[in-house]
């Protein structure tokens with residue numbers, strides 16, 4: 001774009017930031033169109049025009065190498081993409097608007113990195129006054145390179161000033177930062193103008209939270225930064241060089257540090273309320289990992305009914321890798337056979353990867369033999385061989401034998417209720433007694449005095465006749481008086497009959 005102060009042609013710039021001031025928008029578009037024509041005309045028709053990368057914004061050019069980064073990062077906050085026609089581009093993570101203060105921005109690579117694989121990021125960092133400012137004044141606050149798994153993911157945006165876009169309230173979670181801090185705050189190391197340190201982002205970062213502290217002097221330059229991740233077991237090593245010095249930091253456990261093995265990476269930056277420092281990143285190389293693809297497992301019960309149970313996501317995996325970590329027991333409904341039957345994707349493809357796990361209703365039976373035994377004589381009154389579902393069984397009422405009194409479990413028998421496993425076989429034996437009847441025989445005198453009483457327990461059925469009852473021999477054969485019952489008939493289990501004999505006393 002034109003430098004508005006002197007009209008000098010500098011470069012072609014596209015703004016990726018929607019929040020650019022509207023009042024300048026049309027002007028920029030016009031300038032862009034005009035300049036594009038001018039530049040391309042010059043390039044193709046004129047004598048060799050040595051096109052310099054623009055120094056309009058940052059006084060010096062970033063190295064004219066590296067991929068076009070505009071589509072490779074998600075930009076948040078005040079971050080912007082600057083693309084120049086000779087393919088030199090960079091992203092500002094703070095202070096893109098030439099003088100704004102108290103800003104913060106973040107750029108996160110569109111694709112996360114797989115921490116199971118090594119990767120290297122090579123870049124250049126600019127942390128200095130831009131061209132519209134005098135080169136005097138305080139520089140603050142700096143840039144971080146951060147690997148993170150914040151819930152906001154690649155939309156995470158942090159705080160301004162000393163927070164460098166990652167610390168303070170709402171700090172980036174599950175993260176590790178390498179800070180390039182150009183302003184020494186109260187809690188900062190004091191050994192140099194600017195300092196480099198590994199910091200685990202937190203609400204409050206103290207001096208002791210700065211690890212691997214090194215120093216550098218901010219200036220009007222693009223400082224090379226190379227970061228290499230080397231996985232090792234559950235963690236890995238973060239090796240980085242900045243301004244010609246090398247450092248390394250070991251992460252013991254990626255799950256503890258990053259909340260997983262896949263993480264976002266990118267840069268954040270900030271300015272404070274007074275200092276104006278442009279913070280910019282130019283990329284040299286991006287991670288060249290094999291791309292990974294997510295895998296989804298859907299669980300169903302009853303392949304016929306297709307009842308959906310739930311889903312699970314597996315860690316992203318590389319194309320061609322066998323999908324081995326499918327949990328065939330997850331969501332299994334009670335009573336269904338496990339493991340489930342798996343179908344669907346078996347090898348990761350560069351498309352949607354879906355695995356199905358289907359359970360079937362368990363056909364798991366057990367056998368319960370119920371024996372009903374007469375306790376008096378040991379004879380088997382009834383025997384049932386029942387095929388039941390494995391699981392709980394009983395209680396006693398589940399195995400009735402109605403013709404007798406409530407049974408009692410015979411010693412050594414299985415309990416009347418419990419749990420039976422698939423394929424098991426048990427025998428429950430109940431002892432029964434026939435239900436008895438009661439005949440009360442009362443002998444009394446003709447005057448009503450009771451002479452004798454017998455309470456007789458009898459089997460149900462016919463009873464009587466008279467001669468079956470105990471004789472009261474102190475008297476003449478009595479004359480019986482029918483009270484409630486006759487002296488012979490049929491009596492049911494549980495019934496009571498009373499027969500009264502009345503005697504004439506032999507006096």
Ligand SMILES: [Ca+2]
Nearest residue numbers: 181183184185
């Ligand atoms: Ca600081």
Ligand SMILES: [Ca+2]
Nearest residue numbers: 179181188189
């Ligand atoms: Ca610091």
